[in-house]
Amino acid sequence: MNTVFSKDCLAGGTYLVTGASSGIGQGTAKLIAQCGGRVIISGRNEARLNETFSSLEGTGHFISAVDLVDADQTADWIKNVITEHGMLSGVFHSAGMELIRPIRMTKQAQLNDVFGSSLFAAFGIARAASQKNTIVDGGSLVFMSSVAGSTGQQGMTAYSAAKAGIDALVRSLACEMASRKIRVNSIVAGAVKTAMHDRLFNGSSDSAIEEYEKSHLLGFGEIDDVSNAALFLLSSTSRWVTGTSLVIDGGYVVKK
Ligand SMILES: NC(=O)c1ccc[n+]([C@@H]2O[C@H](COP(=O)([O-])OP(=O)(O)OC[C@H]3O[C@@H](n4cnc5c(N)ncnc54)[C@H](OP(=O)(O)O)[C@@H]3O)[C@@H](O)[C@H]2O)c1
Known part of the structure; x- marks a missing residue:
């Protein structure tokens, strides 16, 4: 993976993803892992977690599979992770699920799915992090949000609300x-x-995909484009950055 960060910029730290x-x-x-950090990787699909695990550079990494459903369960899970693996230098909360569904068909079950894995889990991470002996002083919490949190799109009401919630959470949590x-x-x-991107466009025509790509001034992004931003926010290079939402969107919001 291409990066400007040095091979040891996260050395000595443990990061939950x-x-x-x-x-x-x-x-x-x-x-x-490429930058020297120890990683505890999480998700639901154990086969794909094993694939991630075997691709990690270095040693000392762990898998902790979990289905994130709400704040209490997430906070308890993190407590167990700390007991097993020690304090964390940072958390990157990327788990989330997409939903495109008109509001007339959006029921509590869908809200539980979309909010549970993203916003409610973020509250659980936040609560766990507020306890002593969970995150080292000077550590970093980074949450995945989306342009959907600040822009409107048909069928995205629940997803947009969950991501707007994440951006609001970081501002007040930063103060705490x-x-x-x-x-x-x-x-x-x-x-x-x-x-997620592939699922969202499954069944869309080539012209619809092309038009959506054009709404990003620089086209669709690659995973590295976001991972490098996450690394910046996790590392001490961003030691004076808190309570902010960093837009990495290929120019989508300015064009809109
Ligand atoms: N891709 C985009 O265009 C885009 C744009 C803006 C924001 N985002 C946000 O970026 C984050 C990552 O998205 P991605 O594109 O990398 O999606 P992805 O490839 O579908 O990965 C989603 C990850 O979230 C995990 N997850 C989902 N529900 C979970 C649950 N209930 N408990 C635990 N883990 C759960 C999945 O685990 P399993 O597969 O193991 O179930 C998977 O590892 C999400 O928060 C998404 O909303 C993505």
Whole structure:
């Protein structure tokens, strides 16, 4: 993976990555390991987690499979992770699921799925991180958000609300965590070519995909484009950055 970061910039640190069985989480877990960090990778699909695991550089990494459903369960899971593997230098929360569904068909079950893996789990991570002996002083929490949190699109009501919630969470959480110099930020991504991206466009015509790509000034993004931003926010290079949402969207929002 191409990166400007040095091979040892995360050496000595332990990083928890959710959504590491696929896409942006997987790419970021690999990059953390490439830069000397120890990674605890998480997701639901054990076969794909094993694939991620076997591609990690270095040693000392672990798998902790989990289905993230709500804040309490996520906080308990993190407590167990800490007991087993020690304090964390950072968390990259990439887990999330897409939903395109008109609001008239959006029921509590869909809200539980979309909010559970993304926003509710983020609250669980936040609560766990607020306890002593979970995140080292000066650590970093990075949450995946989306341009959908600040722009409108048909069928995206639930997903947009969950991602807007993530961006709102980081601003207040940054204030709560600042006394220990723990930084809290989100990444607002445009369309990045991952399995989620493929599912979203499954059945769309070539012309519809082309038109959507053109709505990004620089076209669709690659996983590295986001993973490098995540690494910046996890590393001490961004030691003066907190409470912010970093837009990595190939120019989608400005064009809109
Ligand atoms: N790709 C994009 O265009 C794009 C744009 C903006 C924002 N994002 C955000 O970026 C993040 C990563 O997306 P991606 O494109 O990398 O998607 P992806 O390839 O579909 O990966 C999603 C990951 O989330 C995990 N996950 C989903 N539900 C979960 C649950 N209930 N419990 C635990 N893990 C769960 C999946 O685990 P399993 O596969 O093991 O179930 C998988 O590892 C998401 O938060 C997404 O909303 C993506």
